[in-house]
Amino acid sequence: MEVKVFHLPLLLTRPVRKMRKPAASSPQPKNFLVIRGFLLLLLSCIAAKLSLCFSNIPSSLLTLSLDGHLNFDEVQHVAKDFGNQYQLLPLAVLHPKTVTDIAITIKHIWQMGPHSELTVAARGHGHSLQGQAQAYRGVVVNMKCLQSPIMQVHGGKFPYVDVSAGDLWINILRESMRYGLAPKSWTDYLHLTVGGTLSNAGISGQAFRHGPQISNVHQLEVITGKGEVVKCSANQNEDLFHSVLGGLGQFGIITQARISLEPAPDKVKWIRMLYSDFDTFTRDQEHLISSENTFDYIEGFVIINRTGLLNNWRSSFSPQDPLQAIHFKSDGRTLFCLEVAKYFNLGQTDTIIEEVERLLSPLNYISSTLFLSEVSYIDFLDRVHVSEVKLRSKGLWEVPHPWLNLLIPRSKVHRFAEEVFGNILKDTSNGPILIYPVNKSK
Template sequence: DIDAAKSFLSSLVNLAEQNINHCSYLPHATPDFTNLSSLELVSSLKKLNLNGNFDFQNTRRVANDFGNRYHFHTMAVLLPKTVSDISITIKHVINMGHNPELTVTARGHGHSLQGQSQSHGGIVISMESLEEPKLHVHTCEQPYVDVSGGELWINILHETLKQGLSPKSWTDYLYLTIGGTLSNAGISGQAFKYGPQINNVHRLEIVTGKGDILNCSATENADLFYGVLGGLGKFGIITRARISLELAPRSVKWIRVLYLDFNLFTKDQEQLISSDNSFDYIEGFVIINRTGLINNWRSTFSPREPLQASQFSSEGKNLYCLEMAKYFNPEETPNSDRFLS
């Protein structure tokens, strides 16, 4: 109901404020990389036998993220070519002894918030630099794709479609890395049907906090498997994943429905996600009407009903929108119309 929704939103606001307060204590100044301990660390990193390399000069490019609020300057960026490069680096840092100020952070496409993929004075691992086999599609009875943790979801889409397949669950924005979304959850409009992305993973390869390279699944190292999925990177770095696929639809019917009443909006959404065979994608969101926003959408308002359309034309009004999609093949007729009456 409306009170439950308000309570949920209040909890989100409190959580956001806690994150902001936490980040306010983090340092913003550029670390001193000229002291003896920093120079010794740099020297030791240069001596590591890696397939990739460290970049000590062009580090500012990883001192930002999608949130664009925090800019923490790192000492070095690891550009790994192999998973062993990551393992060797982490083991080396551990062998140097306990230093709480020296952190190692995995960075995908940098689409995180609050400086989560940055490392103040530490080491950032650029996961997109991995050159081991990026992805391989397996077209068996239960198809799947083996993919590098630094690969983008958009590239998985392009490659799997060549085989008439696609992942079951997506995020709205696809220029994100596999390891990045699986470390969070990977939620979008298919989650009500298939669960988030972390529910559609068969197997992972992980570099642990000790630098060990381990495989894990629901039956092998299960605690690690479930800890890493949605674990925000606290239990290891995802370097490879095996992701479930399904037959890709050839056509889609895409619908947006606008609401003025929040209760009706949530009631309809709950009814749709609990109905059998309604839609394949359902997502609800709030928008603030701006000049031309609704006019740019293909409208279903009848010209003979100007009053109905005018209700949604007020500048600055809060509107509620259900975005839905029904997948089908050209020889089929989508049965979505019966849910729109």
């Protein structure tokens, strides 16, 4: 990141003896003339810069008839994101009150033609990694302005919820849970907007069963690049529907979505276990996601033990065998953690223990490294937020995040692991390395 600081030069003069006040006809001191000339030059530069800034703003944007407003002054806060690697100042930030505000703005920019060189980017919670929600010398749309005051949750045989693209997933979870329902597929971190994750994919440990979040959408409302407001689904304007979902915002801006729901459980058995061999680790992951009766959540991550991460991840878990756990030593090896969860309701407390033991019995993890925890469904899904609070308190949240997401076919994953985990990252790693097993049919 390059930071440019503009400052005024400081004029230093030697201390002088107290002098008599010069007569009225005396010539002005040279220092005074220099300072006055400098101030005039400075004011001229500021005036010229302001004139240049306003000359870059198309006059037609200043007179758009909107219920919300375009802000041309306070734009610095949208020139950054979670990735914290790019800082691109836009020309303006649109704070819409209605979907129509966005449509009017985009239609106007489209009518201006390509010579205007104005770009548009939708910004939700700013969790993009490489400036995708920024628009250099363009217009950033603040999607949080469209958060729904009331979400429409519909029950029945095929329950769903209608939400704004600016709504956070954590708020959708809380609202739908009031009806005993919840979305089927999640991301690990819930303080993201609907429009943001649906423009990417939305993958977590439920994706092996339900597919990513984009596979659990019934209908969308989208504003196209021409400023048209269009309803689309798998049966209506299907090309637009499938292009926008996972389309990285290149085919339109999602403004509303209808999300599929399912009955929500009360509690979660949350389990972690370690492997020293990647082949065994992935074999067990593949076994679990291929079984009809299996865990509800299956994920994994890599532990480069020299980072000290080994003791951190298990602090909130209880070992099944405390004595064996005490004596376990990794000896600096790279380890692989299989993380699974089984959902249940309060009336199933007795049977869930037997069910978990049955599902664990064919797995080949290191026997002394089985750790268990029991939490509420909401606490399980919102688990990363706990880490966020801790990292923010230490100033470690708003730091650069050079993240990379890869889809690796089964035929190549072992070679990838051997090279990356065995050679490149064998000594240290400062960030999470997550492994999601998914079925490509989903």
